[in-house]
Amino acid sequence: FATSSSAIRIGLIPADGIGREVIPAAQRVLEALPNGPKFDFVHLDAGFEHFQKTGTALPQSTVDTLKNECHGALFGAVSSPSHKVAGYSSPIVALRKHLDLYANVRPVISVKSASTPNQKELDMLIIRENTECLYIKSERIEQDPKTGLKVAYADRKISEYASKRIGAMAFNMALTRQKLREQKPLAQRFWKHAPRVTIVHKSNVMSVTDGLFRETVRAVKESNPELYSGVDMDEQLVDSMVYRMFREPEAFDVVVAPNLYGDIISDGAAALVGSLGVVPSANVGDSFVMGEPVHGSAPDIAGKGIANPIAAIRSAGLLLEHMGHTAHALAMYDAVNAVLADASVLTPDLGGKSSTNDVVEAVLKHL
Amino acid sequence: FATSSSAIRIGLIPADGIGREVIPAAQRVLEALPNGPKFDFVHLDAGFEHFQKTGTALPQSTVDTLKNECHGALFGAVSSPSHKVAGYSSPIVALRKHLDLYANVRPVISVKSASTPNQKELDMLIIRENTECLYIKSERIEQDPKTGLKVAYADRKISEYASKRIGAMAFNMALTRQKLREQKPLAQRFWKHAPRVTIVHKSNVMSVTDGLFRETVRAVKESNPELYSGVDMDEQLVDSMVYRMFREPEAFDVVVAPNLYGDIISDGAAALVGSLGVVPSANVGDSFVMGEPVHGSAPDIAGKGIANPIAAIRSAGLLLEHMGHTAHALAMYDAVNAVLADASVLTPDLGGKSSTNDVVEAVLKHL
Ligand SMILES: CC(C)[C@H](C(=O)O)[C@@H](O)C(=O)O
Ligand SMILES: CC(C)[C@H](C(=O)O)[C@@H](O)C(=O)O
Numbered sequence: 001f002a003t004s005s006s007a008i009r010i011g012l013i014p015a016d017g018i019g020r021e022v023i024p025a026a027q028r029v030l031e032a033l034p035n036g037p038k039f040d041f042v043h044l045d046a047g048f049e050h051f052q053k054t055g056t057a058l059p060q061s062t063v064d065t066l067k068n069e070c071h072g073a074l075f076g077a078v079s080s081p082s083h084k085v086a087g088y089s090s091p092i093v094a095l096r097k098h099l100d101l102y103a104n105v106r107p108v109i110s111v112k113s114a115s116t117p118n119q120k121e122l123d124m125l126i127i128r129e130n131t132e133c134l135y136i137k138s139e140r141i142e143q144d145p146k147t148g149l150k151v152a153y154a155d156r157k158i159s160e161y162a163s164k165r166i167g168a169m170a171f172n173m174a175l176t177r178q179k180l181r182e183q184k185p186l187a188q189r190f191w192k193h194a195p196r197v198t199i200v201h202k203s204n205v206m207s208v209t210d211g212l213f214r215e216t217v218r219a220v221k222e223s224n225p226e227l228y229s230g231v232d233m234d235e236q237l238v239d240s241m242v243y244r245m246f247r248e249p250e251a252f253d254v255v256v257a258p259n260l261y262g263d264i265i266s267d268g269a270a271a272l273v274g275s276l277g278v279v280p281s282a283n284v285g286d287s288f289v290m291g292e293p294v295h296g297s298a299p300d301i302a303g304k305g306i307a308n309p310i311a312a313i314r315s316a317g318l319l320l321e322h323m324g325h326t327a328h329a330l331a332m333y334d335a336v337n338a339v340l341a342d343a344s345v346l347t348p349d350l351g352g353k354s355s356t357n358d359v360v361e362a363v364l365k366h367l
Numbered sequence: 368f369a370t371s372s373s374a375i376r377i378g379l380i381p382a383d384g385i386g387r388e389v390i391p392a393a394q395r396v397l398e399a400l401p402n403g404p405k406f407d408f409v410h411l412d413a414g415f416e417h418f419q420k421t422g423t424a425l426p427q428s429t430v431d432t433l434k435n436e437c438h439g440a441l442f443g444a445v446s447s448p449s450h451k452v453a454g455y456s457s458p459i460v461a462l463r464k465h466l467d468l469y470a471n472v473r474p475v476i477s478v479k480s481a482s483t484p485n486q487k488e489l490d491m492l493i494i495r496e497n498t499e500c501l502y503i504k505s506e507r508i509e510q511d512p513k514t515g516l517k518v519a520y521a522d523r524k525i526s527e528y529a530s531k532r533i534g535a536m537a538f539n540m541a542l543t544r545q546k547l548r549e550q551k552p553l554a555q556r557f558w559k560h561a562p563r564v565t566i567v568h569k570s571n572v573m574s575v576t577d578g579l580f581r582e583t584v585r586a587v588k589e590s591n592p593e594l595y596s597g598v599d600m601d602e603q604l605v606d607s608m609v610y611r612m613f614r615e616p617e618a619f620d621v622v623v624a625p626n627l628y629g630d631i632i633s634d635g636a637a638a639l640v641g642s643l644g645v646v647p648s649a650n651v652g653d654s655f656v657m658g659e660p661v662h663g664s665a666p667d668i669a670g671k672g673i674a675n676p677i678a679a680i681r682s683a684g685l686l687l688e689h690m691g692h693t694a695h696a697l698a699m700y701d702a703v704n705a706v707l708a709d710a711s712v713l714t715p716d717l718g719g720k721s722s723t724n725d726v727v728e729a730v731l732k733h734l
Contacts, residue, residue, distance in 0.1 A: 080570075080571035080604070081571075082602075084570065084574050084578045090571060090572065093572060134523065134569075134572065134573055135572055137572065137573070139573060139574070139575035139576055140575065141575050141579065147528070149526065149527040149528050150526070150527040150579055151524065151525075151526045151527065151528075152524070152525045152526070152575045152576040152578075152579045153522050153523065153524055153525075153576065154522075154523040154525075154573050154575065154576040155520050155521075155522065155523075156501065156520065156521040156522075156523055157518065157519070157520055158518075158519045158520075158521075159516065159517070159518045159519070160516040160517040160518065161514070161516050161518075202501075202627070203451065204447035204448075204457060205457065205460065205501065205502055205504065206501055206504070206506060206521050207451050207506070208506035208507065208508050208519045208521065209506055209519040209520065209521040211451045211519075212508065212517055212519045235449075237447070238630075238631055239630045239631050239633075239634040240634060240663075242609065242631055242634050242635040242638070243634040243635065243637055243638045243643060245638075246613065246635065246638035246639070247638050260569070263605075263606045264605055264606050264609055264631060266606075267606040267607060267609050267610040268609040268610065268613065268635065270610055271609070271610045271612075271613035271614050272613070276610060296607075
């Protein structure tokens with residue numbers, strides 16, 4: 001990197017709506033970490049609002065700065081235009097591709113509190129393939145010359161290359177999670193069995209593409225029996241996965257899925273832990289990590305100061321975790337869990353009356 | 368039709384696993400309808416077990432008999448081989464295509480009972496496009512000449528033709544449901560607003576294919592303002608749909624979706640009403656209807672006599688409803704709802720101890 005300082009340089013891309021409120025919140029928590037690393041924050045543009053102002057949703061300078069000057073990034077949320085807008089394309093999908101952030105890592109963990117005694121126990125890590133499937137955006141439209149009616153096609157790509165590296169990520173994370181549980185049994189960690197990887201697919205219909213995904217991920221375990229023999233492996237058809245996740249969420253440890261299924265499953269899992277406002281993600285590549293809350297830009301509450309900052313704070317924790325600063329990440333998770341368990345300072349999405357700022361203050365107190 | 372009798376001729380295709388238990392159960396209820404029509408049942412082969420015995424999953428004779436001799440059909444469930452089996456292809460997907468059953472109509476309705484007082488109120492009709500999307504099974508696999516690694520592609524097709532007719536089905540069913548609610552306010556019907564159609568898509572990523580689906584369905588309403596002005600219209604991205612469905616299931620009336628999203632959403636909705644064992648579907652074409660429970664062949668409980676027959680019985684009701692025998696269909700729904708509300712005779716999937724046969728007897732008593 002061109003930077004000579006020893007600080008960790010983080011690109012901040014709040015983008016649209018509540019992204020502008022939750023990214024600064026996460027930044028404050030990072031800056032307050034006791035004995036934490038020194039951070040250098042770089043503010044970068046992207047998003048639908050930026051597109052409306054400038055005609056580009058993802059400036060080349062943002063990509064270049066991330067690639068050449070940053071160790072990692074935090075992305076806020078992006079608004080989706082409800083109508084097709086010529087020239088607009090989702091900047092988050094583009095960033096994942098440009099930086100080869102091939103894994104979208106989404107832990108979904110329930111927190112019991114006095115106010116949610118019936119909360120199901122959930123301690124699941126969704127590993128979503130982040131570069132291909134229908135997200136390659138290879139689409140075309142034709143007009144039937146006879147009827148004049150339109151017919152559109154999209155290509156869905158599943159490669160052995162991408163399936164293998166996402167499979168390896170899933171098995172490795174299953175082992176890492178186990179190690180962390182042994183080292184530091186967090187109060188709020190529920191998985192109590194041998195590590196397990198559940199492969200999600202729909203190979204009963206897409207025998208070629210999902211068949212390749214399924215076989216390639218299975219082969220990861222078989223290719224290294226010494227390393228992975230302690231990791232159980234099973235599978236679920238995607239429709240059945242959504243059903244089972246709601247009926248028996250406690251049956252899942254690490255779940256690995258092609259891009260679109262992973263997108264859908266993680267929103268479903270978020271519903272099980274009370275709010276999208278608490279579910280974080282990290283877009284992980286071999287040399288770059290970008291934290292990103294799973295929620296959207298929430299235009300209905302943007303600017304009101306009541307957005308839940310927890311997903312963004314946890315995403316900053318994931319960023320540190322995947323950069324190797326595990327102890328600091330755990331400190332952030334513990335602080336957030338303490339606030340959730342206490343349940344007296346919660347934003348409206350969780351049934352509370354507190355503001356974004358109140359929640360940040362509460363988290364800082366528990367650091 | 369070649370048949371000269373005035374009976375309604377129904378093809379029965381139990382196929383695999385518990386399909387062999389629940390289809391006869393549904394048949395018994397049809398036969399017991401007070402002042403019901405005369406039925407002629409034709410037993411037909413299909414399924415994975417049939418494939419293993421004969422090398423074909425869907426005999427041409429089954430298709431021909433359905434097309435040339437039957438007024439409608441009931442399909443049980445089909446087992447999916449866990450590994451790719453050369454020459455095997457899902458008979459249910461093929462039947463939908465051969466008979467041009469372009470709409471998969473899936474009502475998901477909660478029933479309150481003493482044993483489920485906290486059951487959320489849900490009265491949703493999922494209209495799933497049934498002929499295209501990734502289900503066209505146009506897939507190919509290549510090998511990268513440099514790396515030797517495999518790359519697979521699937522085509523996803525969305526046509527204006529299919530989107531328009533599924534959109535029309537959605538708006539028409541929204542009106543039909545309203546009419547039925549006015550005519551005969553069932554105790555267990557919860558939708559209390561103006562009829563509403565929610566369009567599910569992911570046009571923020573697939574702007575061309577899902578964009579076409581979205582625009583075409585929207586155009587259905589605009590094309591006939593006189594007929595559809597009383598039907599509200601909104602939309603949900605598929606990931607957000609799964610989230611919202613679990614948080615506010617009472618917000619949905621008719622939901623229309625491309626094939627795969629519809630598949631996933633309906634399993635999710637089933638989790639909200641207690642069991643896949645109660646959710647029916649009808650595969651509807653312009654001149655043929657095939658009832659089909661949403662559940663699978665459940666090899667784990669097959670042959671034990673404890674499969675829940677309710678999804679199959681409701682599917683037989685849907686078959687009658689879509690053939691125009693609405694009063695008989697409502698009688699079947701009422702009988703099933705009475706058994707569920709009473710909650711003393713339930714199969715194990717609903718927490719009960721009763722057998723398939725016990726539930727059939729209970730339904731017959733309420734007819
Ligand atoms: C905004 C959208 C393109 C994105 C996705 O589908 O990946 C979002 O839903 C997510 O989950 O990060
Ligand atoms: C068995 C399978 C091919 C089928 C589908 O995906 O359509 C099933 O899940 C269903 O919902 O009817």
